[in-house]
Each structure stands twice: as structure tokens, then as C-alpha cells.
Amino acid sequence: xxxxxxxxxxxxxxxxxxxxxxxxxxxxxxxxxxxxxxxxxxxxxxxxxxxxxxxxxxxxxxxxxxxxxxxxxxxxxxxxxxxxxxxxxxxxxxxxxxxxxxxxxxxxxxxxxxxxxxxxxxxxxxxxxxxxxxxxxxxxxxxxxxxxxxxxxxxxxxxxxxxxxxxxxxxxxxxxxxxxxxxxxxxxxxxxxxxxxxxxxxxxxxxxxxxxxxxxxxxxxxxxxxxxxxxxxxxxxxxxxxxxxxxxxxxxxxxxxxxxxxxxxxxxxxxxxxxxxxxxxxxxxxxxxxxxxxxxxxxxxxxxxxxxxx
Amino acid sequence: xxxxxxxxxxxxxxxxxxxxxxxxxxxxxxxxxxxxxxxxxxxxxxxxxxxxxxxxxxxxxxxxxxxxxxxxxxxxxxxxxxxxxxxxxxxxxxxxxxxxxxxxxxxxxxxxxxxxxxxxxxxxxxxxxxxxxxxxxxxxxxxxxxxxxxxxxxxxxxxxxxxxxxxxxxxxxxxxxxxxxxxxxxxxxxxxxxxxxxxxxxxxxxxxxxxxxxxxxxxxxxxxxxxxxxxxxxxxxxxxxxxxxxxxxxxxxxxxxxxxxxxxxxxxxxxxxxxxxxxxxxxxxxxxxxxxxxxxxxxxxxxxxxx
Numbered sequence: 354x355x356x357x358x359x360x361x362x363x364x365x366x367x368x369x370x371x372x373x374x375x376x377x378x379x380x381x382x383x384x385x386x387x388x389x390x391x392x393x394x395x396x397x398x399x400x401x402x403x404x405x406x407x408x409x410x411x412x413x414x415x416x417x418x419x420x421x422x423x424x425x426x427x428x429x430x431x432x433x434x435x436x437x438x439x440x441x442x443x444x445x446x447x448x449x450x451x452x453x454x455x456x457x458x459x460x461x462x463x464x465x466x467x468x469x470x471x472x473x474x475x476x477x478x479x480x481x482x483x484x485x486x487x488x489x490x491x492x493x494x495x496x497x498x499x500x501x502x503x504x505x506x507x508x509x510x511x512x513x514x515x516x517x518x519x520x521x522x523x524x525x526x527x528x529x530x531x532x533x534x535x536x537x538x539x540x541x542x543x544x545x546x547x548x549x550x551x552x553x554x555x556x557x558x559x560x561x562x563x564x565x566x567x568x569x570x571x572x573x574x575x576x577x578x579x580x581x582x583x584x585x586x587x588x589x590x591x592x593x594x595x596x597x598x599x600x601x602x603x604x605x606x607x608x609x610x611x612x613x614x615x616x617x618x619x620x621x622x623x624x625x626x627x628x629x630x631x632x633x634x635x636x637x638x639x640x641x642x643x644x645x646x647x648x649x650x651x652x653x654x655x656x657x658x659x660x661x662x663x
Numbered sequence: 664x665x666x667x668x669x670x671x672x673x674x675x676x677x678x679x680x681x682x683x684x685x686x687x688x689x690x691x692x693x694x695x696x697x698x699x700x701x702x703x704x705x706x707x708x709x710x711x712x713x714x715x716x717x718x719x720x721x722x723x724x725x726x727x728x729x730x731x732x733x734x735x736x737x738x739x740x741x742x743x744x745x746x747x748x749x750x751x752x753x754x755x756x757x758x759x760x761x762x763x764x765x766x767x768x769x770x771x772x773x774x775x776x777x778x779x780x781x782x783x784x785x786x787x788x789x790x791x792x793x794x795x796x797x798x799x800x801x802x803x804x805x806x807x808x809x810x811x812x813x814x815x816x817x818x819x820x821x822x823x824x825x826x827x828x829x830x831x832x833x834x835x836x837x838x839x840x841x842x843x844x845x846x847x848x849x850x851x852x853x854x855x856x857x858x859x860x861x862x863x864x865x866x867x868x869x870x871x872x873x874x875x876x877x878x879x880x881x882x883x884x885x886x887x888x889x890x891x892x893x894x895x896x897x898x899x900x901x902x903x904x905x906x907x908x909x910x911x912x913x914x915x916x917x918x919x920x921x922x923x924x925x926x927x928x929x930x931x932x933x934x935x936x937x938x939x940x941x942x943x944x945x946x947x948x949x950x951x952x953x954x955x956x957x958x959x960x961x962x963x964x965x966x967x968x969x970x
Contacts, residue, residue, distance in 0.1 A: 503681030506946050508908030511926070512686075515938060518930045519689050596805050600912060603807045604927075623811040627819060637808045645803040 387581070391657040401653040407646040415462040424455040456618055457635045463614035464640065466525045467532070467598040468647075472591040474533035479540025480583050486541070487548030488571060494545075501538030509535050513601050523609035528601060532594055543586050547579035554578070581658040585651050592647030599640055615640045671957060675950050686942045687728050690935045735943065741936030743929065749940040752925050757944065760921035763913065764906045766834065766841030767848075771906075772899055775849040779856025779895075780888070786861050794857065798850035806909065810843040810916040827918040840917040844909050848902050855898055859891040866890070893963055900956030904949030 395401045414421065486497035512535045520527055551557065552575060560574050601607030602616030603623070610617055615636045622632035706714075722730075734741065740749035782794040801809070817839060818826025828836040863869060864887070872882045907922060914923035922941055929937030 499677060500681075502678045503685060506678055506682035506949060507686065507942075508904045508945070508949065510905075510911055511908035511942060511945065512689075514911060514926065514930060515686060515942060516689050592803070596803075599805050600807060603805075604911065604915070606930075619805065619808060623807060626811050626815045630815070633808065633811070637804070640805065641800075641803040641808075645799060648799060648802065 387578075387658065391654070394657040395653060398653055398657075400649050404646040404650040404653065407642065408650065411461055411465060411643055411646075414458060415465040418459045418462065421458055424452050453618075453632060453635050456613055457615070457639050459613045460615040460618055460636060461639070461643075463525055463608055463612060464595045464598060464616070464643065467529050467608075468591045468595040470525065470529035471532035471536065471594045472587050474529065475536040475540050475590065475594075476583060476587045478533060479537040480544045482537065483541030483544030484548045484571070484575070484579065487545035488552055488567075488575065497541065498545075501541050504535055504538045507535060509597065510600065510604075513597070514604055514606050517601060517606035523607065523612070525608065525612075528598055528607055532597065536590070536594070540583065540586060540590075543582050544579065547582050548575055551575045551578040585655040585658065588651035588654060589648050592644035592651075595640065595647075596644050668954075668958070671954050675954065679946065679950060682946045683732070683939075683943050684728055686946070687731065687939055688724060690939050691727060692724050731939070735940075740940035740943075743932075743934050743937045745932075749936050752937065753940060753944060756920065756922050756925045756941070759919060760907060760910050760914070760923065762834065763837050763840060763844065763910055763919060763921060764903065766837045767844040767906050768899070768903065770841055771845040771849045771852055771902070774845075775852030776856050776892070776895060778849075778853040780860055780883075780891075782853065783857040783860025783864070783891075784883075786857075786864075791857070794853055798853050801846050801850040806843060806847060807912050807916060809846055810840075810913060813839060813843060814916060837919075840913045840919060843916070844906060844913040848906065851902075852895060852898060856891065856895050859894055860887065863887050863891045889963060893960070896959055896963060897956055900952050900959070903952040904945065907945055907948060 482497050482501075486494040509532075513531055516531050516534070517523075517527065557570060557574050560570050565573075598607055598614070599616035599619055602609075602614060603620035607616050608614045618636040619633065619640065622629070622636065626633055731741070738750060740753065743749050743752055778794050778798075782791040785791050814826050817823045824839050825836050828840060868890075869882065869886055872886045873879075877886075910919075910921055911923035911926060913919070914921050915927065922945065926938055926941050928934070929941065
């Protein structure tokens with residue numbers, strides 16, 4: 354059964370012995386892959402658990418904010434404007450007399466959505482374009498590299514102000530679209546470099562010699578080996594994209610009220626810091642903890658995936 | 664070297680055209696500038712047609728871009744919303760932002776590299792952990808929050824510095840805005856330097872330098888720093904553009920009338936000429952900074968020689 358032998362070699366792990374009998378798998382003898390190794394390393398790091406827990410909590414809150422907040426974030430009373438903490442309203446009230454705690458809880462959703470959408474978009478677009486340009490090289494590489502140079506030439510904050518004020522957008526979708534549009538070249542460069550390193554390896558040559566096509570080589574051999582830097586960069590970027598959304602809202606081109614987002618609340622509170630500092634503390638604190646959690650998670654994953662950097 | 668500079672300059676041309684075209688399309692192509700000029704009112708059709716004709720808005724975008732660019736190279740950036748030539752605005756705004764950027768850049772480079780080197784040399788000790796934790800915190804807090812908080816405490820509550828920047832933007836007023844602008848980049852520079860230094864402390868050439876009895880000072884400055892700073896210089900170079908764009912936020916907080924202020928005015932008053940003009944100049948600065956970094960490579964690292 355020649356076909357079977359082929360599959361055995363390509364998959365790397367001999368699941369079936371040449372005579373067709375299943376090979377008894379001893380757990381301790383099984384060689385650990387990069388991912389097993391990384392997981393082993395991560396599972397004994399408190400930082401990993403803490404940041405993962407924070408992120409998990411955040412995702413749950415952004416799906417079901419009602420779990421921990423009983424009030425309506427848009428139910429505001431101007432008579433409470435800028436009032437400090439009181440019983441039942443531990444975080445106090447903002448400029449419009451809305452409960453700061455409720456708004457902070459509900460604001461998580463917009464930030465998490467922008468973060469996830471833009472990171473997914475950047476990761477997919479950047480990894481595909483960068484990967485193809487690194488793998489095929491030649492004219493495709495030249496075109497993609499030059500195009501990414503062009504997008505690279507625009508500082509992201511500046512591009513954000515210009516683009517978002519032109520499309521008059523103020524929704525999660527427009528902000529995410531913009532971040533994807535200007536964010537992909539950075540990831541494309543990382544993916545391109547990783548793919549170029551991976552394609553020089555002997556196992557790629559071996560796969561080629563065995564007659565594997567481009568699709569198979571890319572998906573089965575190069576992608577798993579070039580994925581690590583992409584994942585690490587994306588995790589850290591997710592945090593910075595959330596921060597970017599807040600900054601764009603501050604500049605008046607990001608999300609707009611009546612949307613509830615940390616960016617909107619922080620920028621409203623920042624201008625009132627002299628009168629009511631408590632308004633700034635909670636949304637800004639929540640945002641910073643979120644960004645920090647993603648950076649720490651990314652750092653932990655990087656340390657686990659790339660032992661050389663330790 | 665000369666040939667390399669010329670080749671790099673030629674390579675910049677398509678990137679410059681592409682970037683400015685992208686900005687041009689975003690500003691002129693995505694919205695309707697004439698409708699925007701009139702705000703909520705509906706313009707008189709004849710007037711609107713006249714304005715469209717004067718601004719070449721009936722021509723295809725690519726032709727508008729060509730007209731605009733040929734004017735730019737004659738030194739004419741068009742007029743702002745109040746009919747002031749954009750060139751005048753550029754002349755008053757750019758020096759201010761340049762001063763702010765220089766202050767921020769110096770803080771970023773000096774403090775960032777110093778922190779990074781000391782942390783890298785004391786890897787795993789208290790100072791190193793402290794620097795790592797501090798930089799993480801600085802990166803996680805959005806710049807505009809840091810800006811307002813520092814302004815509130817140092818400027819308003821304790822009156823140590825001016826809360827806003829005075830006429831002519833003197834350097835002493837720019838210290839705090841510069842620090843705020845540099846903040847996040849400073850953290851990155853410190854971390855990058857630390858990693859680079861920590862990697863190089865184990866290098867063979869360092870062991871050789873120590874073994875042949877060179878003084879510690881010389882080992883660090885001549886052998887270690889020169890090799891460790893290569894990635895840092897790359898980062899610093901590409902960061903010049905980001906600093907100038909970040910001025911958008913800082914200038915708003917501290918009321919500085921520089922590039923960020925003018926771009927913001929251009930957007931508020933729907934003046935595409937202002938926005939495109941300022942961004943075009945910024946792109947040129949950004950590209951030139953990148954070229955400078957590539958040339959600096961050869962100075963720092965003699966292994967790289969340009970044909």
C-alpha cells in the first residue's frame with residue numbers, strides 16, 4: 354500500500370506500521386511538538402493564567418453585560434451629573450449623569466469587538482499576503498512588498514483621522530475596517546520573513562521531492578512552522594488596537610455616542626479631569642488592564658514558542 | 664555609497680506617489696467636498712457648479728491628483744478653508760511640531776536607551792524587573808489619558824510647569840508634552856535595548872574584549888553598545904513619523920498650534936487642501952527618516968557595506 358506509506362512520512366508521526374497494524378503509542382515516548390512544548394511551558398506560568406482569566410472575563414462580560422450590571426447604560430439623569438461615589442453607585446456618575454460602573458461594564462463590548470474584528474482581519478489578510486509573497490517570491494513578492502510600503506508610509510493615527518473623517522464613520526465596523534486597511538502590512542512583513550525562513554528548511558525540500566504541490570506544502574509544512582510569530586504579534590496587537598480605538602474616539606473620529614465604549618467615556622472624562630477625576634479612573638483603568646492582559650499573554654506565548662529569546 | 668543613496672531615492676518615488684495618492688483619494692474621493700463646504704445648507708446649483716469647476720472636481724481623480732501634485736512642486740499647496748494659503752500654515756506649524764518632535768525624540772532616545780542598557784546589564788535583578796513592569800504600564804495606558812493626568816497634576820494641581828504651551832512654543836514649555844508624546848515609544852526603546860543588550864552580553868567578541876583586559880567602560884561603549892544599538896536605531900528612525908502623527912493627540916491636550924492642530928482644523932472646517940498638504944509633507948519626512956536610518960546602518964555596522 355504505497356499510498357499509506359506516503360501519508361505516514363508526510364504527517365511525521367507514524368500512526369500505522371508498514372504491515373498495517375496500529376503502532377502502540379506510549380505517551381512518554383511520543384516526541385513533543387513545538388505546540389505541545391509551548392503548552393507545557395505556558396501551563397506552569399501564573400502570568401499566563403492571570404492574563405487569560407482577565408481576557409476570558411472580559412469576553413463573557415462583553416457578551417452578557419447584564420450578568421454584573423443591573424442598570425441601563427443609557428438611563429441617565431442630569432441631576433446626578435459628576436456626582437461622586439454613593440451607595441448603589443460605587444463608581445459615581447459621569448457628565449451626563451450616567452452610572453460610571455454600568456457604562457464601564459457595557460463599554461467592554463465595543464472595545465472587544467473592535468479588537469477581535471480588526472485583529473482577525475489583519476491576521477488573515479497579512480498572513481495570506483505576506484505568506485504568498487514570501488513563498489512564491491518574484492514579481493508577486495515585489496508587488497505585495499511595494500503595496501505594503503505604500504500603506505506603511507502612512508502613520509496609523511494620521512491615516513485614521515483622515516480616513517474616518519472622510520467616510521464619516523463612527524461604527525465598530527468602519528473603525529475595524531480602517532485598522533485592517535492600515536494594519537496588515539506590518540503582519541505581512543512578519544509572515545513573509547517567517548515563511549522565507551521556513552521554506553529553506555529540509556523538510557520542505559523533502560516534501561517537494563515527494564511531489565507535494567504548492568497548496569500542500571504551504572498548508573501542511575510551512576503554515577504550522579511560520580504561525581508562531583503571527584500568533585504572538587496578533588495577541589499583542591489586539592491590545593494596541595483596543596487602545597487605538599480609544600485614541601480615535603478621543604480625536605472625534607472613532608465611535609460616537611450614543612454608542613457605549615471606553616474610548617468615548619475616557620475622552621469625555623479626560624476633558625473633565627479637573628472637576629471629576631473619578632469619571633476617568635474606571636473606564637481608563639478597565640482599558641489599561643485589558644491592553645496589559647493582551648500584552649502579557651502575547652509575551653508569555655512568545656516566551657513559550659521561542660525559547661531562544663529567554 | 665553615492666550610488667546606493669541614488670537607488671534608494673529612486674525607490675522612494677513610487678512609494679511617495681502611492682502614499683500621497685492614497686491620502687488624496689481618501690480625502691477628495693470618499694466624501695463630497697463641495698457639499699461638505701456648505702454644511703447643512705444646500706448650495707445654489709450654479710455656485711456649486713462654479714466651485715466644482717474651479718477645484719477641477721469634474722475631472723477624473725487621477726487627473727486632479729496630477730494637477731495638485733504639479734502645483735505642489737511649484738510650491739502651491741492650495742488654500743485653506745479661510746482662503747489662507749496652505750503654504751503659510753505649513754511654515755508656521757511645522758517648526759512648532761518639529762521642536763516638539765525633537766524634544767520627544769531626545770527624551771525617547773536618551774532615557775529609553777539608558778534604561779534599556781542598565782536593565783540589560785542587570786538582567787533579572789530589581790532594576791531590570793522594575794523597568795520591565797514600568798514600561799508595560801506605560802504602554803497599556805492610552806497616551807491621551809497620560810497626557811491629561813500629567814497635565815492635571817504637574818500643571819494644575821502642583822503648578823510645577825505650565826499646563827499649556829505658550830506663544831512660540833518655547834522649549835521649557837515643551838518638556839512635558841514631549842515626555843507625554845515620547846512615553847509609549849520610550850517604553851518600546853527601553854525594552855528593545857534591554858533585549859538586544861542582554862543577547863549581546865553572551866557574545867564571543869564581548870568575552871574576548873573582557874579577556875584581553877579592556878576597561879569595562881570601553882567594553883560597554885565600543886563593543887557592546889555599537890552592536891546592540893542597530894535594532895534600536897531602526898526603531899528610532901521609523902518612529903519619527905509616528906511621533907509627528909502622535910503630535911495630533913499631544914498638541915490637542917496641551918494646546919500647541921502645530922501640525923496636529925492644523926490637520927484637526929482642516930478636518931473640522933472641511934478643508935481637504937489643508938489635510939492633504941500637511942499629510943504630504945509628513946509622508947516626505949517619514950520617508951526621508953527611513954532613508955537616513957538605512958544610511959546610519961553602514962556607520963554603526965561596518966559589516967554592511969553599500970555598493
